[in-house]
Amino acid sequence: MKSISELEQIRQRTLDRLNQRLEDRSDEVRVVVGMGTCGIAAGARAVMMAFMTECTLRKLSHVTVSQTGCIGMCRFEPMADVFLPGQEKVTYVNLDGDKARRIVTDHIVNGNPVTEYVITSQLGSAGKEEDQ
Amino acid sequence: MKFYRSHILVCGGTGCSSSGAGALIDRFNEQLKLHALDQEVGVVKTGCFGLCEAGPVVIVYPEGTFYSRVRPEDVDLIVSEHMLKGRIVRKLVYHHETEEPAGQSLNDVEFYKHQTRLALRNCGVIDPEQIDEYIAFDGYKALARALTEMSPQQVIDVLKESGLRGRGGGGFPTGLKWQFCRNSPGEKKYVICNADEGDPGAFMDRSVLEGDPNAVLEAMALCGYAIGSDEGYIYVRAEYPIAVRRLEIAIRQAREYGLLGNGILGTEFNFDIHIRLGAGAFVCGEETALMTSIEGHRGEPNPKPPFPAQQGLFGLPSNINNVETFANIPQILLNGADWFRSMGTRRSPGTKVFALGGKINNTGLVEVAMGTPLRKVIYDIGGGIPKGKRFKAVQTGGPSGGCIPESLIDVPIEYDSLIEIGSMMGSGGMIVMDEDNCMVDIARFFLEFTVDESCGKCTPCRVGTRRMLEILDRIVSGKGEEGDLEQLEILAESINDTALCGLGQTAPNPVLSTIKYFREEYEAHIRDKRCPARHCKELLHLEITDKCRGCTACFRVCPVGAITGQPRARHAIDTSKCIKCESCIEKCHFGAIIKV
Numbered sequence: 001m002k003s004i005s006e007l008e009q010i011r012q013r014t015l016d017r018l019n020q021r022l023e024d025r026s027d028e029v030r031v032v033v034g035m036g037t038c039g040i041a042a043g044a045r046a047v048m049m050a051f052m053t054e055c056t057l058r059k060l061s062h063v064t065v066s067q068t069g070c071i072g073m074c075r076f077e078p079m080a081d082v083f084l085p086g087q088e089k090v091t092y093v094n095l096d097g098d099k100a101r102r103i104v105t106d107h108i109v110n111g112n113p114v115t116e117y118v119i120t121s122q123l124g125s126a127g128k129e130e131d132q
Numbered sequence: 133m134k135f136y137r138s139h140i141l142v143c144g145g146t147g148c149s150s151s152g153a154g155a156l157i158d159r160f161n162e163q164l165k166l167h168a169l170d171q172e173v174g175v176v177k178t179g180c181f182g183l184c185e186a187g188p189v190v191i192v193y194p195e196g197t198f199y200s201r202v203r204p205e206d207v208d209l210i211v212s213e214h215m216l217k218g219r220i221v222r223k224l225v226y227h228h229e230t231e232e233p234a235g236q237s238l239n240d241v242e243f244y245k246h247q248t249r250l251a252l253r254n255c256g257v258i259d260p261e262q263i264d265e266y267i268a269f270d271g272y273k274a275l276a277r278a279l280t281e282m283s284p285q286q287v288i289d290v291l292k293e294s295g296l297r298g299r300g301g302g303g304f305p306t307g308l309k310w311q312f313c314r315n316s317p318g319e320k321k322y323v324i325c326n327a328d329e330g331d332p333g334a335f336m337d338r339s340v341l342e343g344d345p346n347a348v349l350e351a352m353a354l355c356g357y358a359i360g361s362d363e364g365y366i367y368v369r370a371e372y373p374i375a376v377r378r379l380e381i382a383i384r385q386a387r388e389y390g391l392l393g394n395g396i397l398g399t400e401f402n403f404d405i406h407i408r409l410g411a412g413a414f415v416c417g418e419e420t421a422l423m424t425s426i427e428g429h430r431g432e433p434n435p436k437p438p439f440p441a442q443q444g445l446f447g448l449p450s451n452i453n454n455v456e457t458f459a460n461i462p463q464i465l466l467n468g469a470d471w472f473r474s475m476g477t478r479r480s481p482g483t484k485v486f487a488l489g490g491k492i493n494n495t496g497l498v499e500v501a502m503g504t505p506l507r508k509v510i511y512d513i514g515g516g517i518p519k520g521k522r523f524k525a526v527q528t529g530g531p532s533g534g535c536i537p538e539s540l541i542d543v544p545i546e547y548d549s550l551i552e553i554g555s556m557m558g559s560g561g562m563i564v565m566d567e568d569n570c571m572v573d574i575a576r577f578f579l580e581f582t583v584d585e586s587c588g589k590c591t592p593c594r595v596g597t598r599r600m601l602e603i604l605d606r607i608v609s610g611k612g613e614e615g616d617l618e619q620l621e622i623l624a625e626s627i628n629d630t631a632l633c634g635l636g637q638t639a640p641n642p643v644l645s646t647i648k649y650f651r652e653e654y655e656a657h658i659r660d661k662r663c664p665a666r667h668c669k670e671l672l673h674l675e676i677t678d679k680c681r682g683c684t685a686c687f688r689v690c691p692v693g694a695i696t697g698q699p700r701a702r703h704a705i706d707t708s709k710c711i712k713c714e715s716c717i718e719k720c721h722f723g724a725i726i727k728v
């Protein structure tokens with residue numbers, strides 16, 4: 001890269017791609033799995049694989065599955081964000097392969113977030129939970 | 133039974149059959165075979181759904197999509213769209229969830245509401261293995277701007293005005309440190325990133341490297357430009373394989389884009405970065421030991437002065453900063469010193485990341501504005517203490533820090549205020565303790581860590597900390613004597629005065645702060661041979677009370693046969709045999725076994 005304008009081009013291009021989820025300009029769905037050490041230790045790889053295989057199996061070519069780092073709520077890992085076009089992201093927690101597959105069918109395919117895996121529904125009981 | 137990924141349920145009730153459901157089943161089977169889906173999708177004829185008015189009714193599982201008034205020609209569409217492509221045929225859906233999912237945004241969550249995410253702004257947001265995503269969120273813009281619009285001195289001036297202080301523990305003003313190195317004469321200088329993170333329980337640096345490695349690379353290049361260096365080292369512990377791999381990927385991608393290497397962004401500026409793996413010794417986080425280790429020697433500290441800015445790596449002027457310090461810098465240059473100063477306090481602007489651990493509901497990483505009271509971090513963000521137990525103390529600063537009691541929990545988190553109350557910021561570990569933690573044992577635990585990690589180069593640290601540990605060992609095992617506390621204080625003072633590096637100098641802190649705030653707990657161990665938290669095994673024994681129903685559960689679980697008694701009669705524990713493993717307490721359904 002030899003100039004700032006090139007940097008700016010990459011910025012715009014990537015931003016457009018990432019922003020599509022907000023602006024309903026495409027039907028792209030993004031699934032972002034937390035793959036920090038905490039996530040991986042809690043089983044994020046299996047969750048990532050489940051998302052990918054389920055989407056391949058169902059030929060959901062409009063879904064991209066990608067990764068990100070630790071978001072800080074390590075005790076809720078594995079976590080994943082699901083971005084549907086034109087909607088706020090939904091954050092799922094304490095996932096496993098089966099839950100990931102259900103999210104693909106219920107949320108991504110059918111448009112109904114799986115409320116019981118969503119972070120807010122799990123936080124309510126956090127204080128009462130038996131921690132070990 | 134055959135395994136299908138999906139089932140199509142066609143209503144076979146009277147109502148639907150009369151409105152044409154029978155033809156649907158045949159049509160589904162035919163269409164599925166046509167698309168070679170007949171092995172994956174099963175068609176089932178079911179009983180009445182009770183919605184005969186909307187029939188024929190078809191439900192697709194596992195999604196639970198409810199199609200109504202399905203005509204035979206709709207079947208082709210359902211198969212080709214829904215079964216093949218996974219898209220619901222919306223026009224045929226009978227009842228679709230209409231209400232918007234509410235309150236599912238992370239910003240509504242208590243855990244995030246009180247946070248200010250600056251060093252962690254990209255963590256959990258971008259894909260760390262795609263440099264493009266970092267660039268999309270203004271990555272490398274600060275570097276571009278500095279290289280084209282600012283002089284090296286101007287970069288340093290912004291940092292100085294911002295008031296940024298080192299996040300690695302000491303809190304030294306970063307701008308000033310860069311200035312020293314810039315002023316240091318020499319052709320060749322080094323930029324070093326301290327990613328050793330040896331503080332037990334701290335993992336914020338790891339998260340930054342794993343979640344946003346390019347931010348650190350960009351800041352190191354900025355530092356190189358500011359101080360006049362063309363080479364950087366990242367010293368990261370080998371126990372962080374994912375961080376190392378993502379750093380390697382980031383460095384490779386930055387080189388491909390010409391954001392590292394020669395002639396960066398078409399300017400004269402050259403800068404490249406190497407990774408050095410550390411073996412995980414705590415002392416290697418100390419800057420002089422770290423540089424010795426990079427040079428290929430055994431990681432032992434050296435006296436200061438000379439400071440790294442004068443004689444650092446390979447004897448040349450070097451600037452060393454912590455990962456989190458670096459992660460703040462690109463944004464400070466982009467948004468300006470005033471923006472940074474608008475967060476935090478006057479003496480400590482900006483934010484700090486903490487690793488919350490111990491007896492707290494929400495363990496994890498939090499980033500708050502400096503000056504936030506500890507109480508807010510522990511209760512509002514951390515969600516308080518589990519199982520309704522009482523908060524007792526919070527340990528900050530790791531093995532070099534101290535314990536803060538409940539009476540001081542409203543103190544704002546700042547470098548200076550924490551030191552005033554006998555603790556320190558450290559790298560940001562925050563370990564919460566409840567009523568079950570024995571403070572003497574906590575002090576012993578941290579001291580044991582420093583004794584293990586002492587490199588042995590200087591006597592105060594090698595021998596002095598060991599003497600302190602021996603005294604603490606005696607106290608927790610009920611052999612404490614009058615005068616032990618005074619002896620500990622004398623040792624602590626001389627170690628603090630004479631140890632070669634920060635490891636030894638600060639090692640007594642956990643002991644001193646617990647003596648200061650929990651003296652009566654020490655005295656109970658020494659004088660009454662009693663552990664108020666009922667934690668120290670040598671100072672307690674187990675007893676079966678008259679709540680015992682004689683169910684024999686404890687008898688069966690005891691690994692050493694210390695429990696005797698007849699069924700349906702109160703049991704007893706032979707304290708000479710009991711090893712206090714407490715398995716009986718866990719097994720007892722009646723809460724009949726207590727620690728006294």
Ligand SMILES: Cc1cc2nc3c(=O)[nH]c(=O)nc-3n(C[C@H](O)[C@H](O)[C@H](O)COP(=O)(O)O)c2cc1C
Pocket residue numbers: 297298299300301302303304306326327328329330331414415416417418419420452453454455457458559633634635
């Ligand atoms: C025993 C000991 C261990 C240390 N460990 C670390 C560490 O793991 N990470 C770190 O950044 N700084 C550590 N430091 C502080 C470094 O010596 C140095 O002050 C710091 O890297 C400077 O960076 P900063 O100004 O950005 O904070 C340690 C210091 C001592 C005495």
